[in-house]
Amino acid sequence: MTQLRSPSYDLADIVAVNDLYHRRGWTDGLPILPPTEELVQACLDATGLAPSAVIGVESVRQRPITAEKVAINAVMAGCLPAYMPVVVAVIKAICQPEFNLHGSTASTGGSAQFIVVNGPIRQRIGLNATHNVLANHSRANACIGRAIRLILINVLGCLPGQLDRSTLGHPGKFSFCIAEDEEDSPWTPLAQQRGISAGMSAVTVMAGESPHQTMNEWTRDPEEIVETFAAEIRHNMLTYSIWAGNYALIVPKQLRDLIATAGWQRRDIQEYVYRSARVVRRDWATVGKKQIVNLGKGADQRFSALRSPDDLLVIAAGGPAGGFGAIIPPWLGSRSQAVTQIIETL
Amino acid sequence: MTLRVLDPTFDGGQATQATVSRLPSLAGRTVGLLDNGKLNVDILLDHVETLLRSQHGVSTVVRLHKPDASRPVPEDVAKGFAACDAVISAVGD
Numbered sequence: 548m549t550q551l552r553s554p555s556y557d558l559a560d561i562v563a564v565n566d567l568y569h570r571r572g573w574t575d576g577l578p579i580l581p582p583t584e585e586l587v588q589a590c591l592d593a594t595g596l597a598p599s600a601v602i603g604v605e606s607v608r609q610r611p612i613t614a615e616k617v618a619i620n621a622v623m624a625g626c627l628p629a630y631m632p633v634v635v636a637v638i639k640a641i642c643q644p645e646f647n648l649h650g651s652t653a654s655t656g657g658s659a660q661f662i663v664v665n666g667p668i669r670q671r672i673g674l675n676a677t678h679n680v681l682a683n684h685s686r687a688n689a690c691i692g693r694a695i696r697l698i699l700i701n702v703l704g705c706l707p708g709q710l711d712r713s714t715l716g717h718p719g720k721f722s723f724c725i726a727e728d729e730e731d732s733p734w735t736p737l738a739q740q741r742g743i744s745a746g747m748s749a750v751t752v753m754a755g756e757s758p759h760q761t762m763n764e765w766t767r768d769p770e771e772i773v774e775t776f777a778a779e780i781r782h783n784m785l786t787y788s789i790w791a792g793n794y795a796l797i798v799p800k801q802l803r804d805l806i807a808t809a810g811w812q813r814r815d816i817q818e819y820v821y822r823s824a825r826v827v828r829r830d831w832a833t834v835g836k837k838q839i840v841n842l843g844k845g846a847d848q849r850f851s852a853l854r855s856p857d858d859l860l861v862i863a864a865g866g867p868a869g870g871f872g873a874i875i876p877p878w879l880g881s882r883s884q885a886v887t888q889i890i891e892t893l
Numbered sequence: 894m895t896l897r898v899l900d901p902t903f904d905g906g907q908a909t910q911a912t913v914s915r916l917p918s919l920a921g922r923t924v925g926l927l928d929n930g931k932l933n934v935d936i937l938l939d940h941v942e943t944l945l946r947s948q949h950g951v952s953t954v955v956r957l958h959k960p961d962a963s964r965p966v967p968e969d970v971a972k973g974f975a976a977c978d979a980v981i982s983a984v985g986d
Contacts, residue, residue, distance in 0.1 A: 553899040564898050573901050581898045607965050610903060619901045650963025655986065701901040882963050 551584060551591075551598055551615055568623070572706055575696055575721055579623040590618040593628035594635055595893045602635055603642025605703055607649035612638055616702045617694075624694035629672045630687055632892045633750060634694050637662055640752040640888035641695075651754035651883040652705050656788075657713030658878030660695050661755030661795060662724040663862055665738035666748025668890055674726035678866040681725065681758055681797065681873065692722030717757035725864050731800055732863035733807035740813065741887040748892070751860065753793050753885035754878040759783065763802075764870035769809040772802050773816050776874055777823035780852045783876045784826050785834045790880020791854045796820070797873040799865030817856035824852035860885060916979055920950035925973075925980035929962045938983055 558564050564581040568574050580586070591598060591614060598615035605612070614635075621634050641648050641660055651658050664674055675685035683689065699705040707713060713720075729736045738749035759782075763775040776796050796816070798806070806816065829846040831839055840846050853859055858881075865871065877883065916922065924945055926938045938956065945951040957973045959966050966982075974980050 551899060553901075553904065555897050555899050557895045557897050559895060561896070564896055568901075581896050582901060583896060583898055587899055616901065616903070619899050623901060647963060649965075654963060697901065702903045704903065879963065882961070 551587060553615060553619060555584070573697075573701055574623070575693065575700065577693075577721070579697075580625050582619045582622040586622045587615070587618045589628045590621050590626060590631050591615065593631040593893070594618070596635075602638045605642065605648050606644060608703075610703055612642070612698065612702050617698060620697040620701055621690075621694040624697050625686065625690040626694050627672070627686070627690075630691050630694075632748075632890045633662075633664060633668065633672070633687075633691050636750045636888045636890040637691070637695050637752055638698065640750055640886040643886045643888075645884040646752070646754065646886050647883040648703075651878050652699055652703070653710055653712055654878065655712050655714045656756070656878050657711075657716040657720070658754040658756055658883070659717060659719035659723045660692075661719065661753050661875055662692060662695070663737055663751045663795075663860070664724070664726045664748070664890075665729065665736040665743070665751070666890065667746070668748035668892065669726040669729070674724075676726040676728035676864050677731075677800075680864045680866070688724045688726070689722050692719075692724035695724075696720060696722065719755065719757060723755065725797075725862070728800070728863045728865070731867075733803060734813040734861070734863060737860060737862055738887055743887060743889060748890040749887055750890060751885055751887040753795060753860065753875070754883035755795065755875040756787065756878060758797070758873040758875050761872045761874065762870055763872075767805050767809065769806045769811040769815070770819065772806055772870075773811075773819045774823060776872055777820050779874045780820065780824040780876070781826050781830075783874065784824070784850060784852055785830055785836070787876060788879060789826070789850050790877075790882070791851050791858065792877035792880035792882070793858050793860055793885040794820075794824075794852060794877060795860040795862055795875035797862050797864050797875070799869060799871060800863075800867045801870055802872055803863055813861050814856070816861050817853075817859045820859050821851070821853045821856040826850050854881060918950075919945065919979070921952050922978040923953040923955065923976055924951050925955040925957065925977035927966060927970075927974075927980060927982045928956065928958045929982070929984055930959050931962050931984070931986045933986070934983060941981065941983065
């Protein structure tokens, strides 16, 4: 066993552990699993890293995130050792400069790290990609997303009202992790589309706002199906943020099947949304923002939701029945960009 | 049987940066004010500059602008504060 360096506390039982950790602001408000040396060591062993190994550094405050602290927080979140490669990959991803970790976690805009897992590790650890995919069900989805939140709280100091200045936040800040339904998808997996070799496991992470649910069960026309998503994006551009960046689309099986039957590929969805998700400045008058219509380049100024079709993350996930989909908007356009990172397993 | 549990928080000993000691007085000093580029930050910093000069005897104020509120200050902007005894990084919003 390698030497763990974190201070330790001897406490009577699990209730006493939770009392202390809640009192010190070390949780997300939910009960935690006590991070005993044995459990932490098991999680650390699953990474193959020394306790002091630096997995990533938050660049603004130059704060290193070590394997030991990642393992402690992962245990608290309920992670099994087998989840650790995913947790480590997410930390590596969000510490990339283009993710802008400090800005996206400190902002009043209140985003969460939306995590999409691809590759064989999904099935090995039981990640959910189907029924109720954006919510409760699988231990792996819930605990991996939660581990990232606890690391932000405890290692980076992202406490609400302190470094985390979110006005509202959203429920994804408890946990926001899904798998892609690769086995039942007509498309190449998201990670592969973003440059990862087939057969490798990877995470794609973006600073996401809360999902907006859509529904269209009245057409078989792929253009009409995708237009419902585009309309929700346009609405978000007007009511929330105009800036172009990564949007995620969650496309469930029922809609995927219709789109594929009509001969549309993932690229067709990206290109359609790129053309359709556009607004002009005067549209702001329709959502109570007429005060800013004549600023900038005037009422005819055009805005696009995507800088290019590649900005759109099209994700196959959700239960088999229902024409429900979701858009997940970016925190602040391209100020934070989605990052895809290989998951390294031992 | 007790449970021995580990501290999940950042260990200051791992810090890569250290804080400097506080200035004993601002009188006669040069103070930098970093504008984060957000709406109304100019109004806030105008007021801060007035207070620094009138109530704390600050002799020179260097005002510089950060192009992006959510990213670290660029190196070339930071160099503009080289002559300052202290810098205030403000969050206007």
